Amino acid sequence: MAAPRRMGTESSKTRALLLDIAERLMLEEGYAAVGIRRVAREADVAPALVLYYFKTLDDLFVAMLRRRSEQELKAQEKALGGERLLRSLWEYNSHPAGAALNTEFIALSNHRKAIRAEVIAYAEKAREIQRKAVSEYLRARGIDLPPLAITVLISTVSRAIVMEDAMGLTVGHTDVLALIDEYLDRIEQAPSAS
Known part of the structure; x- marks a missing residue:
């Protein structure tokens, strides 16, 4: 059985930055512009880092x-x-x-x-x-x-x-x-x- 996947902490500055970027994209371009890859690109990080904090895109939206x-x-x-x-x-x-x-x-x-x-x-x-x-x-x-x-x-x-x-x-x-x-x-x- 695989070990549960680690998740980033909710108090992380990186997590807050990712949420800020997703919210900005949503305000400027609408919810359809928010995606794991787009948020990663805007934050200048790998998509895997976004997925470290949010298992899915829905998790990112729920956190926002x-x-x-x-x-x-x-x-x-x-x-x-x-x-x-x-x-x-x-x-x-x-x-x-x-x-x-x-x-x-x-x-x-x-x-x-x-x-x-x-x-x-x-x-x-x-x-x-x-x-x-x-x-x-x-x-x-x-x-x-x-x-x-x-x-x-x-x-x-x-x-x-x-x-x-x-x-x-x-x-x-x-x-x-x-x-x-x-x-x-x-x-x-x-x-x-x-």
Whole structure:
């Protein structure tokens, strides 16, 4: 029986560099540009070194997604800590690089079940954290709106607008953004119930 294959450590600088390169390629050229050989070439290493850290291309994608997800959860936590929680949540979800990576991972998840499972697990975790924060925020203001619905509306509409902007489709955005600003102002200006 063959001995299990050795894997590089998760804290390795080389591993981090490989993930950085893969993420850059994904942002600049899309997920199809990310491959073991391409990442190796960009890092100026042998493909075997990439495979030392990631057994398969899916393992590389999963590692990218997990690393980005952990970074995003920390950023989200910061966004949820402010007085203007809903506006902070809107701004957090409106980040163009985050929306671009999300789009690539969603597209990739249509072809790879392992990626789909990771995307869903992260999204559900993030949504639950947001739902709890929004629920407390609305309750403190005596506002009776469904927190999960508000969370989904903020995250999906803000990201959709960013994605459309990136394509050059901006028709209706001014009106939508004005409407959102109006309602966020109304909610934020509601007196605290406590």
